[in-house]
Amino acid sequence: MNGKWQGSTRIEIAKRLLASAVDSLRGFPNLEIGLRIYGHQSPVTSTYQDCNDTKLEVPFGPDNHDLAKATIKNVKAKGTTPIALSLEAAAGDFPNKDSRNVIILITDGVEACGKDPCKIAMALRAKGINVKPFVIGLGIDLAYIHHFDCIGEFHDVQNEISFKN
Structure with missing residues (x-):
């Protein structure tokens, strides 16, 4: 996410666009948002990548748009891309499994930790977890x-x- 893209870094573009998306959700009744981030706590080195680097930074709640935006503003891309683990964890973040739950996954790369995000997505569906992921690829090959x-x-x-559309 620190790579250059469209005259800025991918992380800075992702942060701007996600903050704009959060603003667009203001005013919807009965809407709760949360924010799980991955690859932001532990730097990748030549000998180590933290495949557990995923955290619910803003728990689901009503009217927490400002907290989500403040958290987004301070995110630094440091680590790897544990998409599968993050999807699995995100499914457990939702306070009500019977609600319409949406995951927006923003990434500039593919799973980097050897797990299979497809298997995780299928397992969640098989368990009846009503999760609808939207995957936003930023400059992905x-x-x-x-x-x-x-x-x-x-x-x-x-x-x-194209992100705004």
Whole structure:
């Protein structure tokens, strides 16, 4: 996420766009949002990557838009990409499993920790966990898009305007 893209870093673009998305959700009745982040706590070194680097930073709650935005503003991309573990953990974050629960996964890469996000997504569906992931790819190599088809609805974002749409 620290790589350059569209004149900025991917993480800075992702933060701007996610903050804008959070603002767009204001005013919806009975809506709770939460924020789980991965790859932000432990730096990758030549000998180590923390595949457990995923954390619910803002628990679900009503009217916590400002807290989510403040948290987003301070995120630093440091670590690896544990998508499968993050999906599995995110499914447990929702306070009401019977509600319409949506995950928005923003990534610039594929699973980096040897787990299979497709298997996790299928297992969640098999358990009856009503989760609808939207995967937002920031400058992902088109050769890797098939890695996300099984997770949810994939959107290949080529620039900030296409993200807003």
